[in-house]
Amino acid sequence: MKEADVEKAASVFNALGNPTRLRILTLVSETDRPLHIMAVAKALGLDYAALYRQVRTLKDHGLIEVYDVGRSRVLIIKNAKLLKQIVETANKMKQYR
Numbered sequence: 203m204k205e206a207d208v209e210k211a212a213s214v215f216n217a218l219g220n221p222t223r224l225r226i227l228t229l230v231s232e233t234d235r236p237l238h239i240m241a242v243a244k245a246l247g248l249d250y251a252a253l254y255r256q257v258r259t260l261k262d263h264g265l266i267e268v269y270d271v272g273r274s275r276v277l278i279i280k281n282a283k284l285l286k287q288i289v290e291t292a293n294k295m296k297q298y299r
Contacts, residue, residue, distance in 0.1 A: 217263040218288065222246070223256045227265060228289070231282035239268070239275040 218224060225246055230237050243253040257277065260266040265285075267278045279285060 214263050214265070217259050217265060220256065220259075222248070223260055224289075226253070226256055226260065226277075227279060227285055230266065230277050231279045231285050236269065236276035236278040239277055242277060
């Protein structure tokens with residue numbers, strides 16, 4: 203594996219390693235339509251600024267998209283199926299400890 207690929211993978215895993223960011227991804231992946239960012243903040247008990255900092259990291263790593271709808275922002279996950287596989291794999295790996 204090339205060094206650039208290793209660095210990119212490590213960066214994505216670092217973004218996924220934060221429990222709040224993983225909760226955001228999980229919540230957004232559980233719906234078939236985009237979620238309003240304020241609805242996500244309310245569901246997770248976070249204020250908008252705290253949530254948006256986490257969302258920006260997810261967006262920067264290509265895990266989520268943020269769309270402006272009027273004066274609001276909505277979130278959509280890029281690949282819900284892949285996220286589910288990653289979480290399942292992580293849970294399986296933990297069983298072997």
